[in-house]
Structures are given as C-alpha cells and as structure tokens.
Amino acid sequence: MLTIKVNQPGGLDNIFIDDTNEPTRPQKGEITVRILASSLNYHDYLVAAGQLKTENGRILLSDGAGIVESVGEGVTEFKIGDHVVSTFFPQWLAGDVIQSAGSFQQTPGDGADGFAAEVVTRPAEAFTHAPKGWSHTEAATITTAGVTAWRALVVDGKLKAGDTILTLGTGGVSIAALQIGKLFGAKVIVTSSSDEKLEKAKALGADATINYKEYPQWAREVAAITDNQGADHIIELGGPGTLEQSIKAAAVGGHISLIGVMTGLEGKIPTGLLMMKQICLQGLLVGNRSQQQDYVKALEMNDLRPVIDKVFKYQQLAEAFEFQVNGSHFGKICVEW
Structure with a gap:
C-alpha cells in the first residue's frame, strides 16, 4: 500500500x-x-x-x-x-x-x-x-475549506439574505464562502492582488472586487461599496497584517471570522474600534462532523461544485x-x- x-x-x-x-x-x-x-x-x-x-x-x-x-x-x-x-x-x-x-x-x-x-x-x-x-x-x-466557510458564515455568523460578505483572497475557503454567500442571497466582495483572479470571482457571482495592491487601504473601498455600512461578515485569512483593515471594513455588529494567519501570528489590533463597532471577532478551526453533514445536505440540494x-x-x-x-x-x- x-x-x-x-x-x-x-x-x-x-x-x-x-x-x-x-x-x-x-x-x-x-x-x-x-x-x-x-x-x-x-x-x-x-x-x-x-x-x-x-x-x-x-x-x-x-x-x-x-x-x-x-x-x-x-x-x-x-x-x-x-x-x-x-x-x-x-x-x-x-x-x-x-x-x-x-x-x-x-x-x-x-x-x-x-x-x-x-x-x-x-x-x-x-x-x-x-x-x-x-x-x-x-x-x-469539503473537509477543511468548505466546512470552514460553512461554519464561519452559516453556523457562527448566522448568515441571512441581504447580508454583505467580505472575503480575503481567492483560495479554497474564500471561493467556498463566495458560493455559500450567493446561495443565501448575500452580497459578496472579494479581494485579491490579481485582476485576473478578480475577474474569475466576478464570473462566479462576486458583486464587487477590490485589488488590495492598488488599494492598500481597502477598508475605504468596502465603505464606498456598502454606502458606509461596512461588511456584515468578514472571512479573515491574512491575520495580523490585514486584521486592522478588516475591523475598519466591518459593519457595526459585524462578524469577523479569523481563519488564517498568512501574515504572521502577532500584530496590533485596534481594540477601541473593535469595541465601538461591537464587532464579534472569532477565531475558528474548521468545524464538527454534524456541521459537515449539514453542509453536504446543502450542497446536494443546490447546483454547486x-x-x-x-x-x-x-x-x-x-x-x-x-x-x-x-x-x-x-x-x-x-x-x-
């Protein structure tokens, strides 16, 4: 073997x-x-x-x-x-x-x-x-990327139609989050440093995209896209290097799922803004078996791949x-x- x-x-x-x-x-x-x-x-x-x-x-x-x-x-x-x-x-x-x-x-x-x-x-x-x-x-x-996005948005984030999702990057978790978001009738914003990838994200249904190299203060772009309301759900994959912008981009009462630490393990967090916006900042690692079973059921009932x-x-x-x-x-x- x-x-x-x-x-x-x-x-x-x-x-x-x-x-x-x-x-x-x-x-x-x-x-x-x-x-x-x-x-x-x-x-x-x-x-x-x-x-x-x-x-x-x-x-x-x-x-x-x-x-x-x-x-x-x-x-x-x-x-x-x-x-x-x-x-x-x-x-x-x-x-x-x-x-x-x-x-x-x-x-x-x-x-x-x-x-x-x-x-x-x-x-x-x-x-x-x-x-x-x-x-x-x-x-x-499904095991890691799909279940992570499902738990972040549906289980913990209580995603509902009309919400706005911001997802960082175009890897497996982000693309699963984009697909889940559109399934629930949410507005989805995707960031990337590649215009080519952003075009692919649009083809999958992304409502807006941001090139973070072109706009390093991309929270301002999120504000403009959302009429200064911010994003209800943020799929945070960067970690300390992007978390400040995520907090700035979040809506009052928003939910930030800290999933990745691509930029390191430690960094500054604007705790005052986090408190004033009453944001839920949640670290998470994938999910449990029951959540995976629910995700599989949702996939079977919809035309997602x-x-x-x-x-x-x-x-x-x-x-x-x-x-x-x-x-x-x-x-x-x-x-x-």
Whole structure:
C-alpha cells in the first residue's frame, strides 16, 4: 500500500513515498476506505514544510475522499461501495467546541496519520457521506475549506439574505464562502492582488472586487461599496497584517471570522474600534462532523461544485505544495492516485 510521508525536521525535500504499510481490517465500529483524492490546505503545507512539528514518517494530508471497501461490526451508517469524505476533527462529532478540538493532536496529517494513503481504516465517525453525484476529487475539498466557510458564515455568523460578505483572497475557503454567500442571497466582495483572479470571482457571482495592491487601504473601498455600512461578515485569512483593515471594513455588529494567519501570528489590533463597532471577532478551526453533514445536505440540494484549479498525482505531492506556495491558484489544488 502506497503512502506519502514526511521525515523530520520536515521540508518538501523530505517528502517520500513508502510502500511498507499494510491496510488493516476494520474492527468494531470501523470502516476501510480506498482513498482516491485529497485536497491541499495551507495547514498541510505547514506540516510538510516542518513549520508545524509532527512525528517522523507522518502520513500527510487532512482531507480524503473515496469508497468504502469494508465495514466492521456494528457499523450501520455506511455500506460497501458508499462514497465518503473525511472529517478534520474525527473526535468532534457535534455541539460546541470540545477541548481536544483546540489543537491538531487528532487531526489527520498532523497529530495523526493522514489521507495520503491508498487505503485507510478508521472509525466510521471519521467520515461522512460525500455529496451525491460529486467526484471524489470534488468531495475532497469539503473537509477543511468548505466546512470552514460553512461554519464561519452559516453556523457562527448566522448568515441571512441581504447580508454583505467580505472575503480575503481567492483560495479554497474564500471561493467556498463566495458560493455559500450567493446561495443565501448575500452580497459578496472579494479581494485579491490579481485582476485576473478578480475577474474569475466576478464570473462566479462576486458583486464587487477590490485589488488590495492598488488599494492598500481597502477598508475605504468596502465603505464606498456598502454606502458606509461596512461588511456584515468578514472571512479573515491574512491575520495580523490585514486584521486592522478588516475591523475598519466591518459593519457595526459585524462578524469577523479569523481563519488564517498568512501574515504572521502577532500584530496590533485596534481594540477601541473593535469595541465601538461591537464587532464579534472569532477565531475558528474548521468545524464538527454534524456541521459537515449539514453542509453536504446543502450542497446536494443546490447546483454547486467546488472550483478546482489544478490536480496532481499523489506522487507529485511536493510539486503540488510548491504550486500552492506560489499562490497562483484560484480555488483548490487536489491530488489523485
């Protein structure tokens, strides 16, 4: 059975293909899944590059989609042949955030072996059904990017028709947020440093776009677009380097979802403005299994498909990470066997 692993101290040169692992038979409550596709996330890159430390020889990637090959005793939710997709926190099934979801200790591809493997055996609760009619590659985009956007906007943000969403960048989370926003009848503003990407965002339904290189004080542009009302929901992926502008761009009573830290881990926050605007600034890490199931239901009821920029082979995983870091992609990057 082929797996893609990384040796410590990490680094793309330390990614290697291993053929020594043998798939195990499912025990009570487990299923065996043939993994056919994964999608890449910035978190996966941080692990592979050694910026997030893990065990030597860790199997990479947090997202995985495939077909159930075997079912253990007591499993009734899945049957052989079902199409499934993994969950980011296999231990967080439903409800409010649990203590162990405050770290990546049980997250595949980080604290536990991931889905860069031909076959895996895991507890049945570590998967949900994939959306009917979706390819495995499409389904693999759900686990991290899709569920993050869904939780930020729908679960925590209580998105409703007529709201305004501002999403930073055009990666997987941002594009999922754009699609979810249009599904709910929201107005969506997208930022990017690339006019080409902004045109693609418009083609997907973005109501307004801002080139943040052309307008580094882009909160002013958001104010102009919204008649000085600001954005009700902000998908904040930059972190400290962009958070000040996000707070300035937010509406009174707005909701900022702090999802990414692309610009670093620490920075200044205009706390006075945050207080005066009565903004909810919420850090979040993906979501739980129940939220993923709700997201899958919504996808099945609507004609939505993820935007996939490029697909690599698992054996090209280092090359795929290099393409990801280059930042030229629009939407998701995926791998297939």
